[in-house]
Amino acid sequence: MTVGGAWICLLSPLAGALAITLAGQRISRRTAGWISTLTTFLAFGGALVAFFGLWAADPSDREHVSTAYTWLAAGDFEVGFQIQLDTLSSTMMLIVSGVGGLIVWYSMGYMAGDDEERRYFAYMSLFVFSMLMLVEAGNFLLLLVGWGLVGLASYLLIGFWHHRPEAVAAAKKAFVMNAIGDATFALACVLLIWETGTLEFTGVFEDVGSLSSTTVNLVALGLLGGAIAKSAQVPLHTWLPDAMEGPTPVSALIHAATMVTAGVYLLVRASPIFEAAVEVQHLAAILGAVTLLVAGVVALVQWDIKRVIAYSTMSQIGYMFVAAGIGAYGYAIFHLMTHAFFKALLFMSAGLVIHHLGGEQDIRRMGGLKDVMPRTHIAFLVGALSLVGIPIFAGFWSKDGIVSSALAQGGGLGWTLFVTCLSGAFLTGAYTFRMYFTVFRGEPSDLAREHAHAGHGEGPLSMLVPVGILTVLATIGGLVVIPGVWEPFIHWIDETAESLVAPTVAQDYGTSAIAVTLGLVGAGLAHRAFRERRQLVSQSGLWRVLEHKFYFDELYDALFYRPAVSLSQALRRNVEEPVIERSLDEIGSGTIQVGGEVARVQSGLLRTYALAIAFAVCVLVVVFVAVR
């Protein structure tokens, strides 16, 4: 029953994707949308069954591995098509299918009237299936399959508007960056097969202790490479902002709520490996800390509303990496969940704004939308408060848990992370409220006025209801962990991945006080800058650096792209053209020439042939005689 729910959860989006693909034009666009939405909610139902089944079960009986069949077998090595159902994966299933279902539903309103809605919904269902495959997989190979499939779905959806060259370029960039991570992940898997002979989580984790430290470190590094590519952490982060070329619900689903958090899930899922390779685990925390600062600072100068939110996503995932890197797994997953709520909410209310303004994404052309779109305003404000971590709202409980875990970790690393996280809280307040004030407060812009009289409401019901539900979740979704009072969520995750650090109640509330103050100071600065009509970053030199996102794109261009292009050109000039192409030409013309010469022998005169045979026989006779 419990495991059956997990299987339904996994397979129902796949069925939806197949149904839409196979039905083609026989179903209406609206039907395609409903198929996708309902199958995703059916998956959510399956996830609920699985979750409550586990909840009711005895704590010692909360790990199920269910194998459908042996998928691959090579000698002694076997990989089954198997899912692992435990507290961690059931939580992830709920987040993915629940938030995913809301976003697919929202898409029906957002994408209405698009030319290729059916294709869109087929991709969305494929994505939800891939993501569920990723979180439910019972071994590393299936995890890698899900990993690759979400990359594919993400590629397809970023490039959904394939008539726009920027979208196609962004899709390619995302795919290539992710492929680097996929490659290191695959190498780690190969190493695991080599050393332990199995890829099943349970088997691998039992064997971790017997592996040499070099092996464990290499495996952990490979997995970390996959995680940072998928989760857009420095240095493989440059694809995420560009990925905003996709439709907004895609940004909400893939690039905020689910796919980009896959790296965090991997860090927590493979925690026994990372705990055996402490340096690599700490490296994850350090990369997360660097990312949360870099992304937070860059977000201060972006003008595209979706890019601001994208950078904030990178920054928040940086927090999760910090948490997973110091072993605060419960808080990592907790922040993953609340982030899914409020970031999906931010993206979807931004989507409402974009939809309302006829596709405009530049916040300079927005402004004063508070009165025009009151409900969207409230939703966005809730999302923003939750993101900044103001008390009561979901983000407060989770983010502060991470910061206080860094404090509880102590030592040089812990303190560095602690200070970084607090600076991040300040930056979050600043960039979030810079965006909020510019979009919603002040005098209505020309564009806003123009669309205010258009007479249509804030959006169709299918968009407003999911946003409303997420608004509620982003408000109260964090109440499952109140330090010192009750922490069921943390204990729930602890059953699968036991946390290494546990902040005391005093640390928790002390940190919260500092973090909230810093967040408010950031928001206050943003407000003052807005009132005085100036930018938060006033130095033009710094502005330029930030506008170029610390020149990462330019650096990669100079390091990889250009050398590769000039190498290819040199190869074409010096190898391809003179050696390969000319040799082929020579073979052709040479054959023709030789053929012309040989053809003369064939005179067509029977008697010359006979003479030749007789002559040859004579020669043979002479040779035989001579040899004797």
Add this chain to the structure above:
Amino acid sequence: MDGPGVGWYLIVAAILFGTGALGVMLRRSPLIVLLSLEIMLNAANLTLIAFARQHGDLAGQIFALAVMAVAAAEVAIGLGLIVAMARRRLVLDVDQASALRG
């Protein structure tokens, strides 16, 4: 076992073979060429039979029979070709039939 030694037979066979070979190489009429071919084949048959007798082994004689069968088939095809050429009113001259020149 009296009579001429195997050498005589071989000499006769060699003369026959030379006659045939010269005929194939020198004559232009396809009929004569075919005839000369037959002579060469029969020279070979003669050597086979002569050696078979010398060794007291029947294999050579049976082999000669096989050669005769092949020769009969070959004549059938050759004559068929010549008849076909005559029907199409082509010149019966092996040097003229040189369409296969490369």
